[in-house]
Amino acid sequence: MSFWEKVTGSDLTREWKAFEARAEALPDDHRAAWGQITAHLFPYGNFTGRNLMPILDSALGLLEMAAADGQSVHDVLGDDIPGFCTALAGGEGARTHRDRWREQLNRNVARKLSRLGG
Template identity: 75%
Template sequence: MNFWDTITGNDLNREWKAFEARAAVLPPDFRAAYEEIKGHIFGYSDFTGRNLMPILDGALGLLEETAADGQSIHDVLGDDIQGFCAALAGEEGARNFRDKWREQLNRNVARKLGRLGG
């Protein structure tokens, strides 16, 4: 990856298009599950989303393999896709961007109140 691609995000665009092309050939129920995974996993993104690319690649690979093996989407993911995404992002209860922002806001407010109060 060259510097320009990193700065502009061109590498992410190429990778994203490749993911979408791979997902397009999945059976309909697997494609729907992939769309739901994308919707839930973005809450765990960093500023650029670069940290999600290996996670999405792994999830898509899992869906491709299990579809090829003839398994059902329910056998693979169960009923809790949101929990599956949390597990992919780190662990159950993994912090998402709202949690991080809330903690930062609380620290900033506490720091300001500490300065005002004492």
């Protein structure tokens, strides 16, 4: 990956289009599960989402293998797709981008308040 690709994110766009092409080949229920997985994993991404690409690739590979083996989404992922995504992202309590931004804002406010008070 070149510097320009990294800065512009064109590598991510290309990778995302490849994911979507692979997902289009899945049966309807597997494709719906893919949509749920992406929706539930995005909050765990960093600013660019680059940290999610290997996780999304593995999750899509799991759905592809399940479809090829004739397994249903329920057999593979169970009833709790949000819980499955939480486990993929690092388990309960994994920090989302909102958590990181909140912590940064709190640090900045505390720093400003300490300057005013002291």
